[in-house]
Amino acid sequence: xxxxxxxxxxxxxxxxxxxxxxxxxxxxxxxxxxxxxxxxxxxxxxxxxxxxxxxxxxxxxxxxxxxxxxxxxxxxxxxxxxxxxxxxxxxxxxxxxxxxxxxxxxxxxxxxx
Amino acid sequence: xxxxxxxxxxxxxxxxxxxxxxxxxxxxxxxxxxxxxxxxxxxxxxxxxxxxxxxxxxxxxxxxxxxxxxxxxxxxxxxxxxxxxxxxxxxxxxxxxxxxxxxxxxxxxxxxxx
Numbered sequence: 001x002x003x004x005x006x007x008x009x010x011x012x013x014x015x016x017x018x019x020x021x022x023x024x025x026x027x028x029x030x031x032x033x034x035x036x037x038x039x040x041x042x043x044x045x046x047x048x049x050x051x052x053x054x055x056x057x058x059x060x061x062x063x064x065x066x067x068x069x070x071x072x073x074x075x076x077x078x079x080x081x082x083x084x085x086x087x088x089x090x091x092x093x094x095x096x097x098x099x100x101x102x103x104x105x106x107x108x109x110x111x112x113x
Numbered sequence: 114x115x116x117x118x119x120x121x122x123x124x125x126x127x128x129x130x131x132x133x134x135x136x137x138x139x140x141x142x143x144x145x146x147x148x149x150x151x152x153x154x155x156x157x158x159x160x161x162x163x164x165x166x167x168x169x170x171x172x173x174x175x176x177x178x179x180x181x182x183x184x185x186x187x188x189x190x191x192x193x194x195x196x197x198x199x200x201x202x203x204x205x206x207x208x209x210x211x212x213x214x215x216x217x218x219x220x221x222x223x224x225x226x227x
Contacts, residue, residue: 102159
């Protein structure tokens with residue numbers, strides 16, 4: 001079946017602009033995760049959604065970052081007033097439940113000029 | 114807090130030779146361990162995982178790893194590599210029965226030389 005999909009695959013933006021990154025998880029997966037992959041920091045956890053529970057936002061680096069998950073499926077990660085240090089690959093993953101195998105999407109490469 | 118250390122950032126190896134990618138971890142609670150592979154411009158793909166039971170875990174593409182609790186290690190091995198194994202490999206853990214976020218190592222770039 002279809003895997004995790006993310007859009008856009010690449011995004012170039014100017015410093016100070018807002019961006020939205022989209023993730024479509026595998027159908028039926030109740031858990032959804034966002035991670036960030038950057039040269040300096042490696043792979044970092046950002047946020048976790050599980051069903052209708054309140055998300056775990058403990059990994060978000062600043063209040064410029066937010067995420068939502070509508071209808072228990074699609075998720076959008078929003079970065080406001082982007083900074084150059086936000087440049088990274090943003091990876092989305094989903095799993096059947098907590099601690100089940102996380103399946104990753106291809107990522108969105110964000111470049112902030 | 115937990116952490117994962119991948120001791121080698123780059124490993125070159127000749128085709129058909131064996132390879133070992135090293136991973137050590139630190140955690141004050143029980144862990145679940147994973148190896149992921151990332152091919153260029155692609156997402157992460159699970160190679161294998163250790164949750165419990167047998168300490169020798171076999172994964173896809175001929176890879177295997179052994180969980181060693183006393184040495185806090187989870188090294189990845191393959192007896193004979195192929196050109197197609199050229200990729201970056203990440204060791205990761207989930208710490209504690211109630212946790213879910215993956216903590217990753219910095220990655221090891223495996224280059225297979227023809």
